[in-house]
Amino acid sequence: MGIIQVSVFQKNLEEGLNLSSLKSLSSLKSQFLLLPEYFYADKNTQSYQDILERSNRAQDWLVKLSGRYKGVIIGGTLIREHDKHIGVPILKGGEIVQWSEKYRLNDEEKKVAVKGTGTEVFVLEGIRFAVMTESDFQDEERLNQLGEQKVTLLFLLATSSGSKDREKDREKIKDIAKKLSLDIIRCNATGQFMSSSMAGQSLIANPTGIGWQVPPHEESKEILKTIVVRYRVIQNSEQLAESVNFS
Numbered sequence: 001m002g003i004i005q006v007s008v009f010q011k012n013l014e015e016g017l018n019l020s021s022l023k024s025l026s027s028l029k030s031q032f033l034l035l036p037e038y039f040y041a042d043k044n045t046q047s048y049q050d051i052l053e054r055s056n057r058a059q060d061w062l063v064k065l066s067g068r069y070k071g072v073i074i075g076g077t078l079i080r081e082h083d084k085h086i087g088v089p090i091l092k093g094g095e096i097v098q099w100s101e102k103y104r105l106n107d108e109e110k111k112v113a114v115k116g117t118g119t120e121v122f123v124l125e126g127i128r129f130a131v132m133t134e135s136d137f138q139d140e141e142r143l144n145q146l147g148e149q150k151v152t153l154l155f156l157l158a159t160s161s162g163s164k165d166r167e168k169d170r171e172k173i174k175d176i177a178k179k180l181s182l183d184i185i186r187c188n189a190t191g192q193f194m195s196s197s198m199a200g201q202s203l204i205a206n207p208t209g210i211g212w213q214v215p216p217h218e219e220s221k222e223i224l225k226t227i228v229v230r231y232r233v234i235q236n237s238e239q240l241a242e243s244v245n246f247s
Contacts, residue, residue, distance in 0.1 A: 004127070005030035006229050007071075009039070010200045010214065012191035012222040013159070016042030017061050026068035030226050033069060036189035037133060037159035039076040046194060048112045052079045059089065059096075067094035072124060074131055074155045077102060085116040088131050088157060098122060100131040104139060118142055121149050127231050129153035134160055147180040153231055156186040158201075159193055166201065170210060177205040183229055190220055204229065 007030040015021075017040050025033060038051055040058035045051065055078040062075045073091040080087055086102040086109060101116020102109075119130050119142055130151045136142055137156055146154065177184050183206045190200035200220065203213035204227055212227055 002126070002231050004032065004229050004231060005226050006032045006034060006185055006204075007224065007226045008034050008185065008187045008202050008204075009036070010188055010190055010202045010221075010223040010225070011036055011039045013038065013041045013045075013189045013193045013198060014043040014191040015222070016040060017058065022061070022065055022068075024224065025065055028069060028071070028226065031071045032074065032155070033071055034074045034155055034157070034185060034187040035076040036187045037077045037157045038193065039189065041193055043192065048079070048108050052081070052112045055079045056081060062089060062091055063094060063096070066091035074157070076157060077133060079113050084113045086113045086133075087116060088133070090122065090131065102133045102136060103142070104133075104135040106135065119145070121146075121151055127153055129155065131155045131157070134158040143176060143180065146182065151180075152182065153229070154182050154184045156184055158186055158188045160188060160199060160201070166199075166216070169201070170203065170205075170213070173203070173205045174209055178207045181207050183207075183231060185227075185229065188214075190222060206230075 007028050040054050041051065059078055062073060066073050075089040075091055077086050077088055086105065087099040089096045090098045100120050101118060103115050103118035105113060105115050118136060119132055121128060121130050128151050130146055132154060134156065173184055185204050186202055188200045188202045189198045191198055200214055204211040214223060
C-alpha cells in the first residue's frame with residue numbers, strides 16, 4: 001500500500017476563471033488535483049457552444065496552472081476544437097501529457113461535439129488509474145473493464161444537478177467501489193450551470209465504504225479539500241507495459 005494526497009476542487013461554476021483560484025491551486029502540495037466538468041463555465045454560459053468557445057482559453061489556463069502546481073492535474077472537460085471530442089486533459093509539468101475522451105454525450109453536447117473512445121488506463125509511479133465523466137460512469141460495460149484492467153483508482157468528474165435520492169446515489173458508488181476493488185474520487189461542481197443548480201456532492205469511496213463526503217449543508221459551497229488516499233502499488237511490469245506511463 002502507498003499514500004497520496006488528492007486535492008478536490010468543488011468549484012462554483014458561476015465564478016469562471018480567475019487569478020485568485022490560480023494562486024490558491026498553484027500553492028497546493030498534493031500529488032493530484034481534480035477539477036469538475038466544465039469548470040471554466042461562468043454565469044454567462046448559456047449553451048455548449050459557449051463552452052466550446054471558452055475551451056481554448058481554459059486549456060491555456062490549465063497549462064499555466066500546471067507550470068506552477070507540482071502534481072498531476074485532472075483538468076475537467078474541454079471540447080477540442082480540432083476534432084470536436086470532449087476530453088479530460090491530464091497535465092504535468094506545464095503540458096498536457098494525455099487525454100481521456102468522453103464516450104457518452106447528452107443531446108446538447110452532441111450539437112457541438114462527437115463521442116470519443118472512452119476510458120483509458122494510465123500509470124503514474126505504480127498507481128494504475130482511470131478517469132471518467134459522470135455519464136460514462138453509467139456504462140456498466142466500461143466499469144467492468146476497469147476491473148479487468150486491474151485499475152485501483154478512479155477519478156470521477158461531474159457536473160450534476162444531483163440525484164433526488166442522494167443516499168441511493170452514494171450506495172451505488174459504494175457498491176461499485178467494493179465490487180471492483182476501487183478507490184473512487186468524485187469531484188462535483190456547485191453553483192448554476194445553464195440555469196440548473198448543481199449539487200456539490202464530491203466524495204471519496206473505497207472498497208469498505210465512503211471515506212469522505214461533502215455534507216448536505218455544504219453542497220452549495222465552493223470547496224477545496226485535500227484528502228489522504230491509500231492506494232495499491234502495481235508490482236507486475238507486464239501490467240505497466242499495457243498502459244500509458246508518464247511518470
